Amino acid sequence: MNIIYLDNNATTQVAPEVLEEMLPYFSEFYGNPSSMYNFAGQTAHKLEEARSKVASLLGASSEEIVFTSCGTESDNTAIQTAILSNPDKKHIITTRVEHPAVKNMGEYLSGKGYRVTSVPVDSKGRLDLDYLYKNLSDDTAIVSVMWANNETGVIFPIEEIAQAVKEKGIVFHTDAVQAVGKIPIDVSSTSVDMLSISGHKLHGPKGIGVLYVRKGTKFFPFMIGGHQEGGRRGGTENVASIAGLGKACELAAAHMEEENTRVKALRDRLESELLKRIPNAKINGDTDNRLPNTTSIGFDYVEGESILLMMNELGICASSGSACTSGSLEPSHVLRAMGVPFTAAHGSIRFSLSVYNTEKDIDVVIEKLPPIIQRLREMSPFCEAGNLKLET
Amino acid sequence: MWEYTDKVKDHFLNPRNVGVIDDADGTGEVGSLACGDALKLTFKLDDNGKINDAKFQTFGCASAIASSSALTEMLKGMTLEEAEKITNDDIAAYLGGLPKEKMHCSVMGRDALEKAIVCYRGEPEKKIEGEIVCECFGVTDLEIERVIKENGLIAIEDVTDYIKAGGGCGNCHEKIQMTLDTIMGKDMSEKKKAVKLTNIQKIKLIEETLEREIKPGLKQDGGNIELVDVDGDRVFVKLLGTCAGCSISQVTLKDYVEKKLREFVAPDLVVEEVKS
Numbered sequence: 001m002n003i004i005y006l007d008n009n010a011t012t013q014v015a016p017e018v019l020e021e022m023l024p025y026f027s028e029f030y031g032n033p034s035s036m037y038n039f040a041g042q043t044a045h046k047l048e049e050a051r052s053k054v055a056s057l058l059g060a061s062s063e064e065i066v067f068t069s070c071g072t073e074s075d076n077t078a079i080q081t082a083i084l085s086n087p088d089k090k091h092i093i094t095t096r097v098e099h100p101a102v103k104n105m106g107e108y109l110s111g112k113g114y115r116v117t118s119v120p121v122d123s124k125g126r127l128d129l130d131y132l133y134k135n136l137s138d139d140t141a142i143v144s145v146m147w148a149n150n151e152t153g154v155i156f157p158i159e160e161i162a163q164a165v166k167e168k169g170i171v172f173h174t175d176a177v178q179a180v181g182k183i184p185i186d187v188s189s190t191s192v193d194m195l196s197i198s199g200h201k202l203h204g205p206k207g208i209g210v211l212y213v214r215k216g217t218k219f220f221p222f223m224i225g226g227h228q229e230g231g232r233r234g235g236t237e238n239v240a241s242i243a244g245l246g247k248a249c250e251l252a253a254a255h256m257e258e259e260n261t262r263v264k265a266l267r268d269r270l271e272s273e274l275l276k277r278i279p280n281a282k283i284n285g286d287t288d289n290r291l292p293n294t295t296s297i298g299f300d301y302v303e304g305e306s307i308l309l310m311m312n313e314l315g316i317c318a319s320s321g322s323a324c325t326s327g328s329l330e331p332s333h334v335l336r337a338m339g340v341p342f343t344a345a346h347g348s349i350r351f352s353l354s355v356y357n358t359e360k361d362i363d364v365v366i367e368k369l370p371p372i373i374q375r376l377r378e379m380s381p382f383c384e385a386g387n388l389k390l391e392t
Numbered sequence: 393m394w395e396y397t398d399k400v401k402d403h404f405l406n407p408r409n410v411g412v413i414d415d416a417d418g419t420g421e422v423g424s425l426a427c428g429d430a431l432k433l434t435f436k437l438d439d440n441g442k443i444n445d446a447k448f449q450t451f452g453c454a455s456a457i458a459s460s461s462a463l464t465e466m467l468k469g470m471t472l473e474e475a476e477k478i479t480n481d482d483i484a485a486y487l488g489g490l491p492k493e494k495m496h497c498s499v500m501g502r503d504a505l506e507k508a509i510v511c512y513r514g515e516p517e518k519k520i521e522g523e524i525v526c527e528c529f530g531v532t533d534l535e536i537e538r539v540i541k542e543n544g545l546i547a548i549e550d551v552t553d554y555i556k557a558g559g560g561c562g563n564c565h566e567k568i569q570m571t572l573d574t575i576m577g578k579d580m581s582e583k584k585k586a587v588k589l590t591n592i593q594k595i596k597l598i599e600e601t602l603e604r605e606i607k608p609g610l611k612q613d614g615g616n617i618e619l620v621d622v623d624g625d626r627v628f629v630k631l632l633g634t635c636a637g638c639s640i641s642q643v644t645l646k647d648y649v650e651k652k653l654r655e656f657v658a659p660d661l662v663v664e665e666v667k668s
Contacts, residue, residue: 111613113638303428305453306404313405322428322453330528330560331428342426379410379457381432381449382425 001315004361008201009150009178009294009352010319014244015203021247022205025240033237034228043239050246054210057249058195059186066211066232067242068223071177071198072101074211075144077222077233078173078194079105082142083114085171085218089141095119095127096337097151101196102144102175103333119145124286125154125338133164142171147179147195151321151334151350152285153294155183159190166191171217177201181252182259182291193217199241203354204248208241255355263353264292270351270362271295277370284321284340284348293353296321298335298344301383302376307349310372316365321348396454397488403458408465411447420507422500427529427556429456429497433504435467437512443467443475448504455487455494462486463501472509478502479542480554495554499539525567528560536568540575548572594657595622601656602629606649610635617649625660627653630667641665 005013031040033047048062055062068074079092079102094106096118110116119132127145136143143165148155158174165172173194179185180195181202187195194217199208213219213232225234275281280300299307304322311318321332322345330336331345340348351365377383396404416434423430429452438444446464450457463483467475480498484490490498522534539545539555548568552559558568589597599619610616615635620628629649631641638644642665650663 112634301425301451303452303456306457309404309454342428346425346428379407379449380451381421381430382451383449 004314004316004357004364006351006353006357006361006365007317007319008354009153009350011200011206012203012354013356014200014205015248015251017251018204018244018247022240022244025243029239033239034226046243046246047237047239050242053246054197054249057180057185057253058197058212059188060212061215063230064187064212064215066213066229067237067245068209068211068233069207069238070209071099071175071196071201072209073222074196074198074209075099075101075173075175076105077211078196079109079142079144080222081194081218081220082171082173083109084220086141089139091115091117091137091139092141093117093119093132093135093143095121095145097121097125097149097334098144098146099150099175099177102146115139121337123339125149125152125284125334126286126289127156127161129157129161132161136165136168136170140168140170142173144173144175147174147176147185148183148291149285149334150178151332152296152338153178153291153352154285155179155289155291157289158192162191162193166193178291178294181249181256182293184256187212187214199245199248202248202252204245205241208238208245210245258355260292263355263357266357266359266362267293267295267351267353270353270365271297273362273366274369277366278373281373282344284335284338284344294350295352296335296348296350298340299347299349299373300343301380302347302373304347304349306376307347307369307372310376311365311369314364314368316368318352319350321350322346394455394491394494396458396491399462399486399488400455400458400490403461403487404454407448407457407461409445409447409461410449412449413445413447416447418508418512420504420509420511422503422507423452425451428452429500431456431460431500431504433460433463433501433508435508435512437472441471443470443472452497452500453494455490456497456500458487459483459490459497459501460504463505467505472512475505476509478505481543492550492553495543496556499554525571526557526560526564529556531555531557533567533571536571537575540572546572546576589658591622595619597657598622598627598653598661601653602649605652605656609648610644615644620666625658625662627661627663628666629663631665 029043031043033040033044051062051065054065092106092109092114094102106116117135120128145156145161147158162172171193174192175196177196177198180197193214195212197210200206219232221232221234223234228234228237274297282298284296284298304320308320321335335345335348413434413436417437418435420433432449435443435446446467448460448464450460466478466486480502483498483501522532525531525533525536535555536551536557543554545551548558548565551557551568558565602617602619606617614633616632618630618632620630635641635644645663645665653661653663
């Protein structure tokens with residue numbers, strides 16, 4: 001069956017150019033970059049080449065790039081290092097819509113006696129900035145706010161927040177896993193101290209991440225070991241994946257315009273056609289400040305897992321904020337934080353596109369999804385003869 | 393991705409008996425939009441008192457739809473007495489099994505069936521019996537007891553999988569655990585009471601309990617505990633590490649250390665902290 005992959009915020013296809021870049025480092029060039037001979041020097045050289053490509057996508061300098069094993073490790077490292085650097089400060093600020101890598105770290109620290117402030121969002125998923133600023137204090141060790149939300153695609157005003165946090169002399173970290181490669185980012189023109197990336201979200205391999213650490217930021221390694229990464233992250237470098245990530249960043253820079261024009265147009269068409277063809281459907285999130293590839297749509301009175309599995313039969317891949325898909329019993333914390341009513345939260349589907357999607361992919365979804373929703377609604381006790389009993 | 397059986401997939405993709413019987417003999421509705429699943433079951437009896445038609449409407453995930461579809465198929469041809477005996481396990485078994493996390497879908501089927509039978513017999517709609525334990529999903533202590541007994545559940549996660557209780561905020565976990573303990577007869581203090589311990593036995597048992605039951609939990613949070621002395625039923629301990637300066641150390645001492653020692657050693661023990 002032909003796969004129509006619209007779940008690129010979950011993970012992405014490794015770009016063929018990326019795979020090609022990686023392969024020699026599994027076979028031919030297996031030297032340890034730390035070794036002294038020329039044979040290993042080739043891998044060390046590749047490592048630095050990749051580092052500079054990553055730095056260039058972010059507007060950073062090479063020595064500010066620390067390779068990690070994933071986005072989660074980057075997020076954990078950033079928060080831990082800020083806490084260790086400020087042992088007297090017992091307060092951290094984050095948001096109610098963070099990825100679990102930050103959210104659950106906050107919960108863990110709250111169990112260790114830290115005060116954790118979670119900034120709320122409004123019904124469109126926009127942060128309550130006044131609430132954030134009001135809570136900044138001398139006791140705050142770090143503020144961590146994601147650049148863009150993985151479920152709704154809503155982009156937060158990171159430049160502005162970083163500036164306000166910096167003025168108070170507080171460390172600022174952003175989980176930019178969903179933003180990097182989709183929207184232009186230039187850390188040199190911001191006050192961001194640390195920023196997390198994950199390789200597999202931008203057509204790189206899984207198992208590789210980056211933490212950008214601004215020069216001059218106090219740092220304690222999270223993974224304690226050898227001198228690798230300038231003593232900031234122990235463990236022999238994952239050379240093949242780092243090479244792949246370097247290539248992926250180079251490609252992301254080259255595709256940035258396409259992402260924000262062609263991919264955005266595909267997303268917009270998908271969204272508007274679905275809303276036109278399916279009654280009682282709404283977009284979750286602020287459509288004015290959104291990643292170009294993401295849409296989250298709530299279909300009233302249907303359950304997300306059922307929608308996903310019916311689409312699965314047609315090879316269409318997407319994800320849902322529904323409870324049933326995760327094994328938890330409550331819909332996603334992001335949709336709940338936004339106050340999305342249960343009627344829509346259980347039936348919310350996220351489509352996330354990439355440069356590999358085509359008009360044809362979108363045509364198929366536009367054609368196949370409306371009858372699926374119709375069929376499930378007809379099965380529901382909240383509908384009578386296919387008409388919704390309740391109006392929202 | 394859930395591992396659904398082919399039968400679950402079949403009943404989900406090709407559900408049998410969708411709809412409502414207009415002149416139904418019995419109707420049962422359970423669930424709500426907030427909970428994420430809901431089922432309306434209707435059935436019609438023939439002249440011999442056997443169910444000759446059953447239909448469902450379901451809002452929910454694939455396993456909820458499959459469980460409802462399976463139930464309507466199972467019901468056809470049954471007398472009400474036979475139908476009454478259907479358990480959630482029977483529904484799951486008919487489908488070749490359900491993922492553990494989805495067992496509540498089969499329980500929903502059983503509940504709707506019970507309601508429909510009660511409706512047919514004209515019995516007054518049973519009020520929610522017992523006391524609500526899980527506020528998030530509106531589950532009572534009696535419902536929890538029933539699902540534990542019927543399915544031989546042993547852990548809070550099981551209860552959540554079967555009846556959703558405890559799957560939201562988590563505030564009811566302690567109550568669910570108490571119900572589980574009671575049903576499993578795990579009331580250790582009762583057993584211990586019978587045996588009169590010598591001082592040496594008591595100290596040894598306290599040390600063992602500290603090592604096995606208490607220290608691992610405290611160590612996870614960077615703390616520790618040390619036994620200083622035992623005088624009759626008074627146990628003197630010193631809190632170490634992060635526990636020492638912790639603002640909730642008294643809670644730790646009473647709700648955790650003392651509770652465990654009473655459970656495993658003797659019911660009358662009183663734990664007191666010795667400050668260094």
